[in-house]
Amino acid sequence: MTYDAGNVxxxxxxxxxxxGKVHETAMSLAFHDINPQAPTxxxxxxxxxxxxxxxxxxxASEAEIxxxxxxVGEVARMVGAEAPGYxxxxxxxxxxxxxxxxxxxxxxxxxxLGPMLKRPG
Numbered sequence: 405m406t407y408d409a410g411n412v413x414x415x416x417x418x419x420x421x422x423x424g425k426v427h428e429t430a431m432s433l434a435f436h437d438i439n440p441q442a443p444t445x446x447x448x449x450x451x452x453x454x455x456x457x458x459x460x461x462x463x464a465s466e467a468e469i470x471x472x473x474x475x476v477g478e479v480a481r482m483v484g485a486e487a488p489g490y491x492x493x494x495x496x497x498x499x500x501x502x503x504x505x506x507x508x509x510x511x512x513x514x515x516x517l518g519p520m521l522k523r524p525g
Contacts, residue, residue, distance in 0.1 A: 405505050407453045413506040417451055431468045432475035443514025444483050448476045454507040456496040476509050485513035
């Protein structure tokens with residue numbers, strides 16, 4: 405999957421589309437998902453043009469990596485999810501149903517989330 409500079413998250417970063425900002429750093433942005441799948445559903449994205457964890461871990465600077473990881477943790481604390489618990493999810497590629505070709509981590513919280521995947525059965 406190649407990076408598409410016209411994707412919705414790139415457009416948010418350029419200020420072309422508004423977002424419900426939760427947290428912002430020099431290298432990361434967190435905002436509410438427009439189609440929440442849990443009572444708390446926040447997306448955290450790096451500001452750089454990365455399509456996946458593999459792409460990010462190979463090409464991002466150490467400063468970008470540290471900033472992004474810390475931003476994810478800060479968002480979990482900010483939304484009050486640390487004590488009751490939360491789930492982090494990052495999808496990549498068609499098998500995972502990645503909808504936007506820009507690395508993003510979903511922070512889900514606000515209710516018991518159940519098992520991660522359905523067991524084969």
